[in-house]
Amino acid sequence: MTRTSIFLPTSDRQVVEYVLQTKEIKQAEKVTFHKRIAFSAAHVVADPFSTGDPLKDTGIDWEATLNYRHFLWNLGFAVAEAMDTAQRGMGLEWSQAKTLITRSVKEAQAVNGKIACGAGTDQLDPNKPATLDEIAIAYEEQCEHIEQAGGQVILMASRALARTARSPEDYAYVYGRVLSQVSSPVILHWLGEMFDPSLSGYWGSANLNEAMSHCLDVIREHQQRVDGIKISLLDKQKEIVMRRQLPESVKMYTGDDFNYPELIEGDEVGYSHALLGIFDAIAPTAADALNDLDAGDVAGYRRKMEKTLPLARHIFQKPTFSYKTGIVFLAYLNGHQSHFRMVGGAESARSLLHLSQLFTLADQAGVLTAPQLATERMQQWLKLSGIQQGGETCSKYKLNV
Numbered sequence: 001m002t003r004t005s006i007f008l009p010t011s012d013r014q015v016v017e018y019v020l021q022t023k024e025i026k027q028a029e030k031v032t033f034h035k036r037i038a039f040s041a042a043h044v045v046a047d048p049f050s051t052g053d054p055l056k057d058t059g060i061d062w063e064a065t066l067n068y069r070h071f072l073w074n075l076g077f078a079v080a081e082a083m084d085t086a087q088r089g090m091g092l093e094w095s096q097a098k099t100l101i102t103r104s105v106k107e108a109q110a111v112n113g114k115i116a117c118g119a120g121t122d123q124l125d126p127n128k129p130a131t132l133d134e135i136a137i138a139y140e141e142q143c144e145h146i147e148q149a150g151g152q153v154i155l156m157a158s159r160a161l162a163r164t165a166r167s168p169e170d171y172a173y174v175y176g177r178v179l180s181q182v183s184s185p186v187i188l189h190w191l192g193e194m195f196d197p198s199l200s201g202y203w204g205s206a207n208l209n210e211a212m213s214h215c216l217d218v219i220r221e222h223q224q225r226v227d228g229i230k231i232s233l234l235d236k237q238k239e240i241v242m243r244r245q246l247p248e249s250v251k252m253y254t255g256d257d258f259n260y261p262e263l264i265e266g267d268e269v270g271y272s273h274a275l276l277g278i279f280d281a282i283a284p285t286a287a288d289a290l291n292d293l294d295a296g297d298v299a300g301y302r303r304k305m306e307k308t309l310p311l312a313r314h315i316f317q318k319p320t321f322s323y324k325t326g327i328v329f330l331a332y333l334n335g336h337q338s339h340f341r342m343v344g345g346a347e348s349a350r351s352l353l354h355l356s357q358l359f360t361l362a363d364q365a366g367v368l369t370a371p372q373l374a375t376e377r378m379q380q381w382l383k384l385s386g387i388q389q390g391g392e393t394c395s396k397y398k399l400n401v
Contacts, residue, residue, distance in 0.1 A: 006375050007389050008356045008382070015387060022363045022371045031076040033290045036264055036271070039116065039253065040077040040279035040286075041085035042069055043327050044092060044100065046341045058343040060096060066107050068336050069115075075287040077279060078114035079104065080154060084195060085277040087324055089159070091344025094123040098145055105149040116152035116187055119143045121160045130160045132174055139178045143186075152227070153186040154275075155179075159198045168204030168214040175218050185227035187253060187275070190215060192233040194320040208233065212242050223247045230255045230275040234320070236263055243270055257316045257323070261289075261305035265298065277323060278312045281330045282367045304366075311361040314354075322349040326358050330367070333359070333374040340381065352385050 004020040045068065050059030069079050081104045082088055082097040092100070101117045108115040119142035124130050130138075135158060143153050155178065165171055179186070193200040203211035203218075219226050228251030231239055236259040243252040254263040254272035263272040279286050285304055292300035315326035325346055332340040340347055350358075359378050368374040379389050 004371055004375055006359075006378055006382075007387070008359065009353060009387050011353055018360055020363050020368070020371050020375065022366055022368045031287070031291060033076050034294045036290060036293065037114075037251070037253070037273040038077050038264075038279065038286070038290055039080040039114075039273075039275040040072045040283060041080040041083040041275065041277045042072060043280055043324060043331060044086045044343060045328075045331075045337045046339075046343045048339045048341050054341075054345045056344075058091065058341075058345070060100070060343070061337070062103065064337045065100070066103060068331065069104055069107060069113070070111065071336065072280075072283055073108070073111055073113035075283050076290070077283065077287065078116065079108065080275050081105075081115055081117040081151070083118045083154065083156070083189075083277075084191065084321075085280055085324060085327060087343050087346060088118055088120065088156070089122045089196075090321065090324070091342065091346055094120075094142070096343075097122075101146055101151060102149050105146075105151040109150060116154045117146045117149075118154045118156045118189070119146055119186075120156040121158040124160045126159065130164055132161075132164060132170055135160050135164060136174045136177045139174070140181060143178065143182055147183055152184065153182055154189055154230070155186050156189045157191045157196070157199050157202055159196070162199050162202055165204060168217075171202075171204050171214065172218055172221075176222065179218075179222040179225045182225055185225050187227050188215075188219070188229040189255070189275075190229060190231045190233070191255075192231075194234060194318070195232055196321060208235070208238055212238065216242070216245055219250055220247060223250055226250050228253050228273065232256070234258050234316075239263060239272065240267070243272060257312050258309075260312070261302060261309065264290075264305075265293070265301065277327065278308070278315065280327050281315060281362075282308045282311065282365065284369055285365065285367050308365045308367065311358070311365040311367065314358060314361050317354075322346070325350040326355070329355055329358065330362055333362070333377050334367075334369050335373050335377075352387075356382075 005017050007015050008018050045061040045064035047059035047061040082101050121135050121138035124138050146153050203214040205211045230253035232255030252272045253275040257278045289301045289304035316323045328342050362368050
């Protein structure tokens with residue numbers, strides 16, 4: 001039996017042979033998950049032929065971007081559109097997000113796919129102070145666009161509100177005004193500062209317990225207009241504590257890319273649904289695991305999901321907001337796009353060694369759907385990075401120079 005292997009760089013400046021474990025993965029037929037709602041936040045594919053400034057005005061490859069959403073729908077996932085996984089506010093501006101939302105919702109409607117879209121305040125000038133009313137108006141504009149397109153709203157955390165608010169009451173005012181005008185229940189999104197440092201102190205307190213209390217007050221007051229809340233704090237206990245305090249009609253959507261298997265499985269009191277960036281990277285394996293959960297095979301669910309945790313924790317390691325680079329690199333390796341370029345030039349946000357380790361962890365997690373293609377693409381990328389294959393090592397990678 002022929003082994004597939006590759007020479008990868010290590011932290012001690014060596015190049016060593018790695019033998020792959022993964023076999024070709026057959027994509028599952030289209031399914032619908034029954035026991036959990038599972039949103040995958042989806043990345044965008046940059047247009048490599050764009051003539052704009054790669055740091056400010058990268059174009060989008062619409063065909064590849066929308067094809068990836070169809071890939072997720074075919075596996076049974078709902079799509080969370082124009083979120084931080086799509087580099088929202090980190091390369092993807094509102095002008096592009098508007099088009100992305102309109103086009104993605106139309107594609108979802110054509111295949112009866114579930115979709116929800118991020119509404120924020122990123123059309124405001126970050127260099128100018130904004131009033132609470134101006135922030136509310138910005139939210140309202142984006143919510144209106146999403147609802148007119150036919151999508152569900154995900155009310156994202158606002159950098160402008162984090163800058164302007166001086167008390168929990170300021171958050172309650174803005175959210176209350178926006179929630180009073182939406183036409184159908186929304187998903188709130190509490191994004192932790194590890195994902196976006198500018199959101200420190202959200203909900204009016206740097207103390208997470210106090211912030212949670214303020215957030216719960218808003219949810220309870222407007223529970224008829226809140227479908228659920230996604231929290232991305234990478235703290236499973238905080239999520240469980242909040243989950244147990246939510247009104248019965250309000251869902252918890254885990255955004256914990258470190259502890260998602262046990263949070264989705266749940267405990268004797270309850271469970272979390274999911275709205276996760278890591279699902280973009282591990283979609284086929286996660287879909288198989290969720291199918292096992294539907295079938296009552298909890299052991300199978302655990303085995304498949306837990307196998308992906310080392311990869312997820314590597315992709316989301318500090319600085320956490322750079323996780324998008326690993327997500328897109330894996331999409332490139334798996335053949336979902338023809339290149340490893342990102343909007344805003346974010347392909348440079350992770351190191352050679354980080355992405356080399358990502359390759360081995362992806363193989364061990366069983367998420368390299370076409371191992372031969374992934375290996376060939378990894379070899380090409382390594383060669384461009386100065387790493388030779390076939391056992392030929394460059395001396396500069398053996399010496400401290």
